Amino acid sequence: xxxxxxxxxxxxxxxxxxxxxxxxxxxxxxxxxxxxxxxxxxxxxxxxxxxxxxxxxxxxxxxxxxxxxxxxxxxxxxxxxxxxxxxxxxxxxxxxxxxxxxxxxxxxxxxxxxxxxxxxxxxxxxxxxxxxxxxxxxxxxxxxxxxxxxxxxxxxxxxxxx
Amino acid sequence: xxxxxxxxxxxxxxxxxxxxxxxxxxxxxxxxxxxxxxxxxxxxxxxxxxxxxxxxxxxxxxxxxxxxxxxxxxxxxxxxxxxxxxxxxxxxxxxxxxxxxxxxxxxxxxxxxxxxxxxxxxxxxxxxxxxxxxxxxxxxxxxxxxxxxxxxxxxxxxxxxxxxxxxxxxxxxxxxxxxxxxxxxxxxxxxxxxxxxxxxxxxxxxxxxxxxxxxxxxxxxxxxxxxxxxxxxxxxxxxxxxxxxxxxxxxxxxxxxxxxxxxxxxxxxxxxxxxxxxxxxxxxxxxxxxxxxxxxxxxxxxxxxxxxxxxxxxxxxxxxxxxxxxxxxxxxxxxxxxxxxxxxxxxxxxxxxxxxxxxxxxxxxxxxxxxxxxxxxxxxxxxxxxxxxxxxxxxxxxxxxxxxxxxxxxxxxxxxxxxxxxxxxxxxxxxxxxxxxxxxxxxxxxxxxxxxxxxxxxxxxxxxxxxxxxxxxxxxxxxxxxxxxxxxxxxxxxxxxxxxxxxxxxxxxxxxxxxxxxxxxxxxxxxxxxxxxxxxxxxxxxxxxxxxxxxxxxxxxxxxxxxxxxxxxxxxxxxxxxxxxxxxxxxxxxxxxxxxxxxxxxxxxxxxxxxxxxxxxxxxxxxxxxxxxxxxxxxxxxxxxxxxxxxxxxxxxxxxxxxxxxxxxxxxxxxxxxxxxxxxxxxxxxxxxxxxxxxxxxxxxxxxx
Amino acid sequence: xxxxxxxxxxxxxxxxxxxxxxxxxxxxxxxxxxxxxxxxxxxxxxxxxxxxxxxxxxxxxxxxxxxxxxxxxxxxxxxxxxxxxxxxxxxxxxxxxxxxxxxxxxxxxxxxxxxxxxxxxx
Numbered sequence: 001x002x003x004x005x006x007x008x009x010x011x012x013x014x015x016x017x018x019x020x021x022x023x024x025x026x027x028x029x030x031x032x033x034x035x036x037x038x039x040x041x042x043x044x045x046x047x048x049x050x051x052x053x054x055x056x057x058x059x060x061x062x063x064x065x066x067x068x069x070x071x072x073x074x075x076x077x078x079x080x081x082x083x084x085x086x087x088x089x090x091x092x093x094x095x096x097x098x099x100x101x102x103x104x105x106x107x108x109x110x111x112x113x114x115x116x117x118x119x120x121x122x123x124x125x126x127x128x129x130x131x132x133x134x135x136x137x138x139x140x141x142x143x144x145x146x147x148x149x150x151x152x153x154x155x156x157x158x159x160x161x162x
Numbered sequence: 163x164x165x166x167x168x169x170x171x172x173x174x175x176x177x178x179x180x181x182x183x184x185x186x187x188x189x190x191x192x193x194x195x196x197x198x199x200x201x202x203x204x205x206x207x208x209x210x211x212x213x214x215x216x217x218x219x220x221x222x223x224x225x226x227x228x229x230x231x232x233x234x235x236x237x238x239x240x241x242x243x244x245x246x247x248x249x250x251x252x253x254x255x256x257x258x259x260x261x262x263x264x265x266x267x268x269x270x271x272x273x274x275x276x277x278x279x280x281x282x283x284x285x286x287x288x289x290x291x292x293x294x295x296x297x298x299x300x301x302x303x304x305x306x307x308x309x310x311x312x313x314x315x316x317x318x319x320x321x322x323x324x325x326x327x328x329x330x331x332x333x334x335x336x337x338x339x340x341x342x343x344x345x346x347x348x349x350x351x352x353x354x355x356x357x358x359x360x361x362x363x364x365x366x367x368x369x370x371x372x373x374x375x376x377x378x379x380x381x382x383x384x385x386x387x388x389x390x391x392x393x394x395x396x397x398x399x400x401x402x403x404x405x406x407x408x409x410x411x412x413x414x415x416x417x418x419x420x421x422x423x424x425x426x427x428x429x430x431x432x433x434x435x436x437x438x439x440x441x442x443x444x445x446x447x448x449x450x451x452x453x454x455x456x457x458x459x460x461x462x463x464x465x466x467x468x469x470x471x472x473x474x475x476x477x478x479x480x481x482x483x484x485x486x487x488x489x490x491x492x493x494x495x496x497x498x499x500x501x502x503x504x505x506x507x508x509x510x511x512x513x514x515x516x517x518x519x520x521x522x523x524x525x526x527x528x529x530x531x532x533x534x535x536x537x538x539x540x541x542x543x544x545x546x547x548x549x550x551x552x553x554x555x556x557x558x559x560x561x562x563x564x565x566x567x568x569x570x571x572x573x574x575x576x577x578x579x580x581x582x583x584x585x586x587x588x589x590x591x592x593x594x595x596x597x598x599x600x601x602x603x604x605x606x607x608x609x610x611x612x613x614x615x616x617x618x619x620x621x622x623x624x625x626x627x628x629x630x631x632x633x634x635x636x637x638x639x640x641x642x643x644x645x646x647x648x649x650x651x652x653x654x655x656x657x658x659x660x661x662x663x664x665x666x667x668x669x670x671x672x673x674x675x676x677x678x679x680x681x682x683x684x685x686x687x688x689x690x691x692x693x694x695x696x697x698x699x700x701x702x703x704x705x706x707x708x709x710x711x712x713x714x715x716x717x718x719x720x721x722x723x724x725x726x727x728x729x730x731x732x733x734x735x736x737x738x739x740x741x742x743x744x745x746x747x748x749x750x751x752x753x754x755x756x757x758x759x760x761x762x763x764x765x766x767x768x769x770x771x772x773x774x775x776x777x778x779x780x781x782x783x784x785x786x787x788x789x790x791x792x793x794x795x796x797x798x799x800x801x802x803x804x805x806x807x808x809x810x811x812x813x814x815x816x817x818x819x820x821x822x823x824x825x826x827x828x829x830x831x832x833x834x835x836x837x838x839x840x841x842x843x844x845x846x847x848x849x850x851x852x853x854x855x856x857x858x859x860x861x862x863x864x865x866x867x
Numbered sequence: 868x869x870x871x872x873x874x875x876x877x878x879x880x881x882x883x884x885x886x887x888x889x890x891x892x893x894x895x896x897x898x899x900x901x902x903x904x905x906x907x908x909x910x911x912x913x914x915x916x917x918x919x920x921x922x923x924x925x926x927x928x929x930x931x932x933x934x935x936x937x938x939x940x941x942x943x944x945x946x947x948x949x950x951x952x953x954x955x956x957x958x959x960x961x962x963x964x965x966x967x968x969x970x971x972x973x974x975x976x977x978x979x980x981x982x983x984x985x986x987x988x989x
Binding site for chain 3: 314315316317318319320343346347350365366367368370376378380
C-alpha cells in the first residue's frame with residue numbers, strides 16, 4: 001500500500017498499477033475525531049497542510065473559509081462539522097484534502113489526520129443503511145474492514161453538493 | 163487517459179457551439195436577404211458547409227442526436243443551394259428551429275443523457291414535407307455561346323448558379339488575369355472583391371497557358387449587369403482583360419460557329435494563346451467586400467480555453483508579488499546606504515513594472531469578446547418572439563464591436579433576452595394600436611453598446627407605449643412596498659426603480675411566464691452579480707429605455723484594501739468616491755439607521771464588522787480612529803465604517819466557488835501574497851442589502867409586511 | 868478532412884514513408900504544384916474558387932504533371948460531378964465512408980499502377 005501522508009507538503013497519491021483492473025476500489029482513509037473514514041482516491045488531487053485560511057463572513061457554519069493553493073481558490077469544508085461530528089481545534093496533523101467535484105469546483109476537506117490508501121473489492125464493502133445514525137447515512141457509501149480496521153466510506157459527491 | 167478523452171469532449175462541444183453560432187448568424191443574414199428580396203447564394207453554401215462539418219463531428223463523438231439533425235438539415239440545405247427548393251420564410255422558420263434544437267441536443271449530450279428528443283423527430287417530419295421542385299425544362303444557358311470545355315469543368319452547383327444568373331437576365335463575361343504565384347492570395351482577394359461589386363463570380367478556371375514559371379493565368383467567369391466599359395474601368399488596375407460572352411445568334415444552327423471565349427481566335431480545344439502579362443497592383447481597394455474581410459478575420463483567430471487565460475493571469479498575479487518584493491528590496495538597499503545600487507535596482511524594478519502592466523493588459527484584451535456575440539443571439543430571439551406574438555419588430559443594433567470580458571458576456575445573454583422579451587411583449591403595442599397612435603407598423607427595438615471609462619454601457623430601447631407610472635405606483639402600494647403617504651414625494655427615477663422589485667408587473671392579464679414568474683428583479687440581481695447596475699427610463703406613448711452599466715472586466719481591478727476587525731478586505735476603487743476619517747460624534751440615528759452628514763448631504767453608515775459578525779481577534783487592539791469609505795453606485799451612496807485603510811493595490815478577483823454561492827456581499831476573493839487570501843467586497847450588493855434592510859425595518863415599524 | 872487523410876496516410880505500415888503536402892484549396896494546389904513532381908494527387912470536387920474538376924483539367928493539360936495519378940475523394944458532390952471528374956482524367960474515386968485502411972490500400976494500388984497516360988480533353 002502506498003503511504004501518502006508525508007508531513008508538511010502536498011503530495012499526489014500514487015496508485016499501484018493493476019489494482020483497478022482486478023475490481024478493487026481505492027480509497028484514501030483519514031481520521032475524524034476517533035474514527036476512520038475514507039473517500040474515493042480518484043477524486044483527491046492533492047493534500048495540503050496548514051495554508052492560511054480566510055474566513056468568509058455569513059457562510060454556512062461547516063465552511064471554514066477559503067485558501068489559495070498556487071493561485072487556485074479553494075473553499076475549505078470542515079468535514080467533521082458537515083458530518084455532524086464533534087469538532088476539535090486543528091492540530092499539527094490536520095490536513096486539507098483537495099477534491100475534484102462534479103461541478104468542476106475544487107473543494108478542500110479539513111480532516112484531523114491523513115492515513116493511507118485502502119483497497120477494497122466491491123464485495124468487501126458492506127452497505128449499511130441506517131446503522132451509523134441519521135446525519136451520516138446520506139453521505140455513506142458503505143463500510144469496509146481492511147485488515148481489521150473499521151472504515152466508513154463516504155460519498156464525496158453527496159457531501160459537497162450544496 | 164480519462165483526462166484526454168474529457169478534453170476532446172470539451173473541444174467537441176466548444177467547436178460544435180461555434181459552428182451552431184456561425185450557422186445562426188448565417189440564417190439571420192439569409193432572413194434579411196429574403197425580406198429584402200435579394201439573394202446571396204454564398205450564405206446558403208456556408209450554412210451547408212457548417213452543417214456538414216457538424217455532422218462529421220457528431221459522428222466522431224457519437225453524438226447521435228446532433229448527427230441526425232445535421233444529416234437532415236444538410237439535405238435541406240443541399241436542396242436549397244441547388245435550387246431544388248425555394249427559400250421562403252417558412253423554410254427559414256424551420257431552419258431557425260433547427261438552430262434552437264441544436265442547443266438542446268448539445269446540452270443533452272453534455273449531460274450524457276440518453277433521452278430522445280422528440281422535437282428533433284418532429285422537425286425532421288416537417289422537413290420531409292417540404293416539397294422539392296424539379297429542374298426546369300430547356301437549359302437557359304443555350305442563349306450564350308459558352309465554350310463546352312468551360313462548361314465541362316463546372317460543378318453541378320456552379321452550373322446551377324450560372325443558370326440562375328442567366329435567368330435573372332445578367333450578362334456573362336470572361337475576366338482573364340495573370341497572377342504572380344507569390345502574391346496570388348492578396349491579388350485574388352483584391353480582384354474578387356472588385357468583381358463581386360459587379361455581380362457573381364461563377365468559377366475560376368486556370369487557363370493552363372504558360373506565361374511564366376512563377377505566374378498563373380486564371381479566367382473568372384463573371385455574371386453581371388454592368389457594362390463592359392464599367393467592368394474595364396473597375397478591373398483594369400488588376401491587369402484584367404475582359405471579354406463579354408456573346409449571345410448566340412439565332413441563325414446559328416447545329417454547327418457551332420466561333421467560340422465566344424477569346425478574341426476571334428479559331429476554335430481550338432487547347433487553351434488560348436497567352437496574353438501579355440500584367441503585374442497586379444498590390445494596393446488593397448478602398449471598399450473591400452465585407453464577406454472577404456470577414457473570412458480573413460475568422461481565419462486569423464484562435465480559440466482559447468478561458469482556463470488557460472486564468473492560468474496566465476495567475477502568473478501575472480504572482481509576478482506582481484515579485485515586483486512588490488523587488489520594490490521593497492530596492493528601498494532597503496537605499497536605506498542601508500547602497501544609494502547607487504538601490505537606484506539601479508529601482509529603475510530596473512520600474513521597467514519590470516511597466517512590462518508587467520503591458521502583459522496584464524494584453525491578457526485582459528484576450529479575454530475580451532465583442533458584444534455582437536450576445537446581440538446575435540438576441541436577434542434570433544427577437545425574430546422568434548415577434549412571430550409568436552404577431553408583431554413586426556425591427557431590430558437596430560449599434561456598437562456590437564464593443565468588447566467586454568468573456569465571462570460577463572456568458573452571463574449577459576439571459577438577462578438581456580429577458581429584457582427584450584419584455585419589451586416586445588409588454589412594450590410594443592399591437593399593430594392596430596400602433597396605427598391608431600400614428601406609429602410605424604413595425605415596432606423598433608434598439609440595442610446600443612459603448613464603452614465609458616472603465617465601464618460598458620448597454621442600452622435597450624423600444625418605441626412602445628412606455629410604462630404607466632400611476633399603475634406602477636398603485637401596484638407597489640397595494641403590495642406594501644411603498645407607503646401611501648410617500649407616494650407624492652417619489653421622484654420619477656424612484657418610481658421607475660419600482661419595476662425592479664419582486665412581484666411587480668403591471669400587465670393586466672397573466673403574463674406568459676410560467677411558475678414563479680421571472681421578473682425584472684431577477685434581471686437586476688443577475689446584473690448586480692456581474693458588478694453592474696440597471697436603470698430604467700420611460701415616457702408614456704413614446705417608449706422605454708433600459709440602461710445597463712457593467713464593469714469592463716471582472717478580472718483585474720484597482721482596489722482599496724481595508725482592515726475590518728483585524729481582517730483585510732478589498733473594495734474595488736471604481737465604487738469608491740472617497741475615504742474620510744470617522745468622527746463618532748457626527749453619527750446619529752435616522753429612521754433606525756446610522757447616518758452622518760457629509761458636506762450637507764445625509765450619508766447612511768454601515769458597520770461591516772457588525773454586519774459580518776466578525777469576532778475580535780485575540781491580541782488585536784481595536785483602533786482609536788476609524789474611517790469611512792464612501793461607496794457610490796449610480797445615485798445611491800453608503801459609507802462603510804472600517805478600522806484602517808491599507809492602501810491601493812491592483813488585484814485579480816477570483817470568483818468564489820459554488821459552495822459559497824449563497825453568501826452575499828462579496829464579488830470574489832484575491833490573493834495578497836504569501837498565500838494570504840482577502841475577500842473582495844461587492845459594494846453594489848451591500849448597498850442593495852443595506853437599503854432593502856432599512857426598508858423592511860421601516861415597513862415593520864409602519865405595520866406592513 | 869485533410870487532417871484525416873494525412874493521418875490515414877501517415878499511419879499504418881503498408882505505405883511506408885510518405886511525404887504529404889496539403890493544399891488548402893484549388894489555388895493553393897496550383898501554387899504547390901511547381902514543387903513537384905508528385906506521385907499522387909488526392910482532391911475533392913466542391914472547393915470554393917477553383918473546383919476539383921478545374922484542377923483535374925489543369926493537371927492533365929500541364930506538361931509537368933499530366934501523368935500524375937489523381938484520386939478523388941468526393942464528399943458533398945453529385946454523381947454527375949464524379950462522372951465528369953473521371954472523364955476529365957481522374958484515375959478513380961474513393962467513396963465515403965472509408966476507413967484509413969481503405970484509403971491506404973487504394974493509394975497503394977494507384978501508386979503501383981504507376982504513372983497514368985494523359986487522358987481527357989484539354
